[in-house]
Amino acid sequence: xxxxxxxxxxxxxxxxxxxxxxxxxxxxxxxxxxxxxxxxxxxxxxxxxxxxxxxxxxxxxxxxxxxxxxxxxxxxxxxxxxxxxxxxxxxxxxxxxxxxxxxxxxxxxxxxxxxxxxxxxxxxxxxxxxxxxxxxxxxxxxxxxxxxxxxxxxxxxxxxxxxxxxxxxxxxxxxxxxxxxxxxxxxxxxxxxxxxxxxxxxxxxxxxxxxxxxxxxxxxxxxxxxxxxxxxxxxxxxxxxxxxxxxxxxxxxxxxxxxxxxxxxxxxxxxxxxxxxxxxxxxxxxxxxxxxxxxxxxxxxxxxxxxxxxxxxxxxxxxxxxxxxxxxxxxxxxx
Amino acid sequence: xxxxxxxxxxxxxxxxxxxxxxxxxxxxxxxxxxxxxxxxxxxxxxxxxxxxxxxxxxxxxxxxxxxxxxxxxxxxxxxxxxxxxxxxxxxxxxxxxxxxxxxxxxxxxxxxxxxxxxxxxxxxxxxxxxxxxxxxxxxxxxxxxxxxxxxxxxxxxxxxxxxxxxxxxxxxxxxxxxxxxxxxxxxxxxxxxxxxxxxxxxxxxxxxxxxxxxxxxxxxxxxxxxxxxxxxxxxxxxxxxxxxxxxxxxxxxxxxxxxxxxxxxxxxxxxxxxxxxxxxxxxxxxxxxxxxxxxxxxxxxxxxxxxxxxxxxxxxxxxxxxxxxxxxxxxxxxxxxxxxxxxxxxxxxxxxxxxxxxxxxxxxxxxxxxxxxxxxxxxxxxxxxxxxxxxxxxxxxxxxxxxxxxxxxxxxxxxxxxxxxxxxxxxxxxxxxxxxxxxxxxxxxxxxxxxxxxxxxxxxxxxxxxxxxxxxxxxxxxxxxx
Numbered sequence: 001x002x003x004x005x006x007x008x009x010x011x012x013x014x015x016x017x018x019x020x021x022x023x024x025x026x027x028x029x030x031x032x033x034x035x036x037x038x039x040x041x042x043x044x045x046x047x048x049x050x051x052x053x054x055x056x057x058x059x060x061x062x063x064x065x066x067x068x069x070x071x072x073x074x075x076x077x078x079x080x081x082x083x084x085x086x087x088x089x090x091x092x093x094x095x096x097x098x099x100x101x102x103x104x105x106x107x108x109x110x111x112x113x114x115x116x117x118x119x120x121x122x123x124x125x126x127x128x129x130x131x132x133x134x135x136x137x138x139x140x141x142x143x144x145x146x147x148x149x150x151x152x153x154x155x156x157x158x159x160x161x162x163x164x165x166x167x168x169x170x171x172x173x174x175x176x177x178x179x180x181x182x183x184x185x186x187x188x189x190x191x192x193x194x195x196x197x198x199x200x201x202x203x204x205x206x207x208x209x210x211x212x213x214x215x216x217x218x219x220x221x222x223x224x225x226x227x228x229x230x231x232x233x234x235x236x237x238x239x240x241x242x243x244x245x246x247x248x249x250x251x252x253x254x255x256x257x258x259x260x261x262x263x264x265x266x267x268x269x270x271x272x273x274x275x276x277x278x279x280x281x282x283x284x285x286x287x288x289x290x291x292x293x294x295x296x297x298x299x300x301x302x303x304x305x306x307x308x309x310x311x312x313x314x315x316x317x318x319x320x321x322x323x324x325x326x327x328x329x330x331x332x333x334x335x
Numbered sequence: 336x337x338x339x340x341x342x343x344x345x346x347x348x349x350x351x352x353x354x355x356x357x358x359x360x361x362x363x364x365x366x367x368x369x370x371x372x373x374x375x376x377x378x379x380x381x382x383x384x385x386x387x388x389x390x391x392x393x394x395x396x397x398x399x400x401x402x403x404x405x406x407x408x409x410x411x412x413x414x415x416x417x418x419x420x421x422x423x424x425x426x427x428x429x430x431x432x433x434x435x436x437x438x439x440x441x442x443x444x445x446x447x448x449x450x451x452x453x454x455x456x457x458x459x460x461x462x463x464x465x466x467x468x469x470x471x472x473x474x475x476x477x478x479x480x481x482x483x484x485x486x487x488x489x490x491x492x493x494x495x496x497x498x499x500x501x502x503x504x505x506x507x508x509x510x511x512x513x514x515x516x517x518x519x520x521x522x523x524x525x526x527x528x529x530x531x532x533x534x535x536x537x538x539x540x541x542x543x544x545x546x547x548x549x550x551x552x553x554x555x556x557x558x559x560x561x562x563x564x565x566x567x568x569x570x571x572x573x574x575x576x577x578x579x580x581x582x583x584x585x586x587x588x589x590x591x592x593x594x595x596x597x598x599x600x601x602x603x604x605x606x607x608x609x610x611x612x613x614x615x616x617x618x619x620x621x622x623x624x625x626x627x628x629x630x631x632x633x634x635x636x637x638x639x640x641x642x643x644x645x646x647x648x649x650x651x652x653x654x655x656x657x658x659x660x661x662x663x664x665x666x667x668x669x670x671x672x673x674x675x676x677x678x679x680x681x682x683x684x685x686x687x688x689x690x691x692x693x694x695x696x697x698x699x700x701x702x703x704x705x706x707x708x709x710x711x712x713x714x715x716x717x718x719x720x721x722x723x724x725x726x727x728x729x730x731x732x733x734x735x736x737x738x739x740x741x742x743x744x745x746x747x748x749x750x751x752x753x754x755x756x757x758x759x760x761x762x763x764x765x766x767x768x769x770x771x772x773x774x775x776x777x778x779x780x781x782x783x784x785x786x787x788x789x790x791x792x793x794x795x796x797x798x799x800x801x802x803x804x805x806x807x808x809x810x811x812x813x814x815x816x817x
Contacts, residue, residue, distance in 0.1 A: 008463035009470060016467075233465045235455035237434075237448075291456055291468035293448030313814060317807045335438070 012290055015228045019285050022225060023049065025216040029074035033211050034067050035204065036197035043188040043303055044071060044162065050278040051226045052185025053141055053161040055126075055176075055307060062190045064164040068122045071162075076218040077119035078156065084129035086172065090136035094146045111148060116140055119156055119219060123163040127173040134180055137161065141183040158222050178266065178310065185275050187307035232281040233291040241294045241335065242276040245301055248329040249309050257332035259325060263315030268308035275304045294335045302326050343469045344457040350476035351433050351440075351454065370423030375495035377418020381411035382502035389506050407506050411499075437476070446475040 023045060030041050044067060047054040056064045072079030082093055095114035099107050115121065140146050144155045193201060204211060248255035250267030279300035280292040306322040385407045437451040453472020456465045
């Protein structure tokens with residue numbers, strides 16, 4: 001084999017091995033404080049490696065906030081938390097121009113950064129803020145910039161928004177608009193712990209021990225991981241599967257199953273296909289492969305597509321869940 | 336670098352070719368079995384065709400009911416050979432494209448799709464990760480085990496062979512029907528009755544179109560008085576064709592007892608024997624067919640008024656003639672109706688059917704009187720509560736309540752606001768009944784499994800599924816109506 005290709009291949013193999021090593025270390029670090037919830041932890045780390053944002057949905061008390069805080073501790077990142085409330089204003093999260101007094105007795109306007117200017121932002125109970133405040137996140141999540149006083153400022157890289165919301169208490173909330181939901185790479189459902197996990201939770205949290213989380217990565221490591229993910233090869237079959245899965249969620253498309261045509265008002269956008277491929281790349285890297293396969297794409301379908309499928313009135317009336325629609329889509333789209 | 340990548344690609348192609356050859360070799364045995372099954376299936380088709388032919392000839396009493404054995408053999412054998420060749424080639428060749436083979440290898444060896452990915456990436460530009468993927472794919476393809484083709488199940492072959500043998504036996508052993516027909520002819524001639532073949536010929540003539548030059552056969556016997564035959568039809572021979580029309584196709588109708596007796600054997604075979612006149616069908620269609628006048632139609636005797644009142648069957652119950660009856664027997668709702676049908680007031684039996692041809696003959700097309708109804712009564716009588724919808728007097732129907740479904744506790748109704756998706760379900764927080772002590776069912780609290788999915792933790796409704804579906808349909812209908 002050619003020496004140049006051989007060395008390049010060796011370099012790629014080393015990148016894959018390093019990715020798996022850091023990813024595994026991060027998982028272990030988070031699990032030192034968070035008990036159980038393996039799929040959720042893995043999903044959050046996947047979003048981190050892809051450079052995307054994650055929406056965590058679960059009832060209170062399931063360690064959603066603890067997970068994000070632990071992640072920020074494990075990675076040396078600037079962490080900020082925003083508790084979304086109905087009276088929160090956009091300037092409260094992006095920052096605003098504040099009048100400062102200079103030494104000579106004069107005054108000047110200076111930009112005071114809001115909590116959004118950070119690497120890892122926890123948007124706690126994001127659906128309790130008004131749509132006006134929620135919209136302040138749109139630019140930050142997509143372009144990684146904020147615009148204040150006609151001036152656009154770049155956010156530090158890596159930038160990650162982890163939002164939480166409660167699925168039960170819907171009174172007094174403002175459901176996230178489709179544009180914002182589409183900007184979340186993954187929507188992860190946080191379930192109740194298993195019985196065995198309860199023992200560990202009680203043991204860790206009711207004792208006197210204070211579990212310290214080691215720092216296993218920093219921002220540079222994270223950026224390197226994101227570059228590795230982008231390098232993974234995508235064969236045509238995997239790309240075709242991702243495209244067809246996304247098209248199958250759109251009513252009246254060629255691949256849409258009957259339940260989509262009947263009960264879905266809005267399907268996934270091209271961002272969904274991008275997300276499927278990115279998450280598939282992480283799955284391939286974690287499996288030690290350098291190329292995405294169809295199975296990688298299919299395994300990412302639920303987390304990627306469940307918040308991009310909007311049910312219509314009939315779907316709500318039939319108590320249909322987005323996950324069952326995704327199941328139908330997966331059954332309809334063959335390899 | 337490209338040369339090395341080409342080597343990898345060639346290695347992958349070689350590995351896939353080897354796998355394809357191995358799979359094709361493994362297909363030979365199963366392909367023969369599948370071909371044998373196809374041959375049996377073809378033989379079954381051929382035998383079924385032959386047996387259907389024999390059965391049809393038997394039922395139609397054709398002379399060729401008995402099939403020659405060599406024709407049956409040729410047909411069945413040909414179908415079997417075609418079935419064998421078709422299925423064998425289909426299975427033996429199969430889809431041996433590289434992509435399909437790579438997919439099969441991945442599925443069989445659980446390589447996670449790496450062989451297919453390597454095959455696709457080997458056709459594209461070179462990069463480090465693609466090279467790694469191709470290397471992994473080559474290694475997986477070399478060590479992959481070729482999936483073996485599976486032989487078909489033997490029981491299907493046995494079933495096919497059994498069905499083929501049965502159908503073949505039916506085809507070869509079906510007795511000819513023509514023998515029994517000849518015996519019946521002889522028996523009928525000795526009794527003095529017309530032979531069956533004569534009747535058969537008459538029946539055959541009934542199916543032929545009328546030829547003006549051909550002589551009209553004389554009727555076998557006198558005409559009957561059945562409903563399908565007009566009495567005037569026998570009065571003059573010139574009117575004979577008029578009487579032939581209604582009786583065709585009705586076995587036994589419009590015939591005398593003698594004809595019924597004479598044609599017993601043929602009637603049993605489902606043939607239609609016309610009554611007095613030989614059957615002739617007008618070849619020019621219905622337009623030139625002679626009309627039957629109103630006077631020529633049989634009259635049905637109308638019951639006398641006294642009898643009608645005596646039995647009281649129609650007093651006030653029908654719109655026709657109801658005005659001449661006692662008002663005591665007619666309810667208000669009947670009086671509110673319009674007057675009787677003007678056409679049926681005098682004599683409903685005398686009504687002439689509105690034939691389009693006759694209407695055209697009466698100076699142009701006339702409106703159809705079949706659906707003509709009387710005008711609404713202008714009488715301002717009191718409407719009862721059940722009559723509703725007339726807008727005059729009486730209480731109206733109860734108004735439909737709106738939103739009742741939303742008052743039923745425990746039935747979550749999707750709160751759908753246009754432009755605002757997924758606002759959650761409506762909560763019914765106010766109860767409009769007096770509080771009372773309710774005894775909870777003993778099985779209200781049941782042990783549940785570990786809850787896996789927090790997102791579906793909505794309270795389960797105690798309302799039956801059927802009622803929930805009804806409410807769901809109600810709200811959908813309300814929304815459509817809005």
